[in-house]
Amino acid sequence: MHNIAQIEGIHCHKHFFTLPLDYSRPQGPTISVFARELRGLQTNAESLPILLYFQGGPGFAAQRPLANSGWIKRALQEYRVLLLDQRGTGLSSPVSFRSLAGMTASEQAQYLSHFRADNIVRDAEAIRQHLCPDTPWSVLGQSFGGFCILRYLSSAAHGLKEAYITGGIPSLSRSADEVYRATYSRVLTKNRDFFRRFPDAQPLLNTLADHLRTHEEYLPNGDLLTVEMLQLLGINLGMMQGAEAVYYLLEQALIDGPEAKIVNPIFADHFTQLLSYHTNPLYVLLHEAIYCQQSSSNWAAHRIRAEYPEFSPDASDLLLTGEMVYPWMMQQISNLQPLQPCAELLASKQDWPMLYDARALASNTVPVTAAIYSEDMYVEREFSLETAASVAHLKYWLTSEYEHNGIRMDGEHILDRLIALNRGHQLR
Structure with a gap:
């Protein structure tokens, strides 16, 4: 009972x-x-x-x-x-x-x-x-x-x-490369829609990115908040009410500190809650493998991203990425760091069975x-x-x-x- x-x-x-x-x-x-x-x-x-x-x-x-x-x-x-x-x-x-x-x-x-x-x-x-x-x-x-x-x-x-x-x-039958080419195109559209709906979102995002380039800010789990990690917020743009959640988060990202602007602890906490890479390792380790049949992914999203320079973390007008995983995540996210060698082996695995x-x-x-x-x-x-x-x-x-x-x-x-x-x- x-x-x-x-x-x-x-x-x-x-x-x-x-x-x-x-x-x-x-x-x-x-x-x-x-x-x-x-x-x-x-x-x-x-x-x-x-x-x-x-x-x-x-x-x-x-x-x-x-x-x-x-x-x-x-x-x-x-x-x-x-x-x-x-x-x-x-x-x-x-x-x-x-x-x-x-x-x-x-x-x-x-x-x-x-x-x-x-x-x-x-x-x-x-x-x-x-x-x-x-x-x-x-x-x-x-x-x-x-x-x-x-x-x-x-x-x-x-x-x-x-x-x-x-x-x-x-x-x-389409490869991971083909999937991510289509996905990046969709994410570009979602970014445009997001910045059109919330005209001050782009300057808010740019200001926050500039701050992170010159200041070390840490999340509640101890991970350094980088610009690349900030871009991961875009995974929420494809959800109903997701764009609103991202916008309201950016609104309160920076506050006045004793001497200069600092990242709002509320932002840092909610940012961590909006992403799940640190708590769901299978999502990162096997995400690209769901597209693999007798082929390796070889970090497809990372490679295809080079075809879309708009998503560069150094862009003056920063864009948000989508449902992609990247090799640098295995270094920047502490709960994934011990699994980096495993992730590389899975990314290079060529003999995935047909699905x-x-x-x-x-x-x-x-x-x-x-x-x-x-x-x-x-x-x-x-x-x-x-x-x-x-x-x-x-x-x-x-x-x-x-x-x-x-x-x-x-x-x-x-x-x-x-x-x-x-x-x-x-x-x-």
């Missing part, structure tokens, strides 16, 4: 599963994988079918619900919801510099090579075999979670009854509906449409109404619309 908790309108059940680290060696080392099952309060809740949720990422735990609201509220009307902490995150054998400290860099890289979408899906299918072995289940994937669903459809579609994707249809099976997707029979956000800064619209056209039985809703985090901002409506589209109901 200690594994059952209740929050507003939801019964929560904890599940822990012992699963292989490497599915090609089922008798080898194991990891623990955690999933939280949510049930509504209706009398038949325990007998409802399961909807598995794939969190965005890579490297982030599933959300911790606070109440029966948003997309969860819509889902619990007809499903039990299973929130999966993907391997290496949350309560699923979490990865950090401390958990990997007993391994050599080569051993770390070999270990983490098993933490991509292919093995996340193998975990999901193993859990399905445990919870409902005779019944295919439904899945919902946000962002990287959608990448996981495309992998599921490629490798284990027999386990799926239906699939829903929000902001997460990947290219099936998607184009032939299987072309003959897919699982009903799939997806929300594609036309102005998405993280998942290129044209690549998503390209993939959607090559997956059988996939319907999509193309909209400019939402940014990438639409599922968090208006999830009840978005999921309801996708369910209606999937079942051929009249859209509201």
Whole structure:
């Protein structure tokens, strides 16, 4: 009974599963994988079918619900919801510099090579075999979670009854270089929109950057705040209400000190909260690997950035970057420093397995509906449409109404619309 908790309108059940680290060696080392099952309060809740949720990422735990609201509220009307902490995150054998400290860099890289979408899906299918072995289940994937669903459809579609994707249809074949060329172009547009909406944001950002070039300012975690690190704030520009959060932060960045301007401690604290690189190492270590199939990334975002001099940290009008990771992060972010040799090995790894099976997707029979956000800064619209056209039985809703985090901002409506589209109901 200690594994059952209740929050507003939801019964929560904890599940822990012992699963292989490497599915090609089922008798080898194991990891623990955690999933939280949510049930509504209706009398038949325990007998409802399961909807598995794939969190965005890579490297982030599933959300911790606070109440029966948003997309969860819509889902619990007809499903039990299973929130999966993907391997290496949350309560699923979490990865950090401390958990990997007993391994050599080569051993770390070999270990983490098993933490991509292919093995996340193998975990999901193993859990399905445990919870409902005779019944295919439904899945919902946000962002990287959608990448996981495309992998599921490629490798284990027999386990799926239906699939829903929000902001997460990947290219099936484009390289990391191609992805980042498209992404940098999107981020340029987001910067222009940001500075147009907030005319004093550019001088505020420039003034702060000039200050950091001549003064040492430190974050609450002890890391030096550099101009390159400041640019990382741009990851928020692609989120609904993200630009506002960045602007209000810049407004209070500098205050008067005893002798000169200093960085406001409130700014330093909120800055750290808006970025997650220091707390979610898998996001940095495996971010580019999610695009790799029989090829290495070789720090693609860093290399492609040279084609966009507008993003130079020395620019007179500083721009913010987006969802990119860079090799210098392994030096400037203290929690990543011990993992720098491992990161270099992963960036140069060439034998990443294939993730998607184009032939299987072309003959897919699982009903799939997806929300594609036309102005998405993280998942290129044209690549998503390209993939959607090559997956059988996939319907999509193309909209400019939402940014990438639409599922968090208006999830009840978005999921309801996708369910209606999937079942051929009249859209509201």
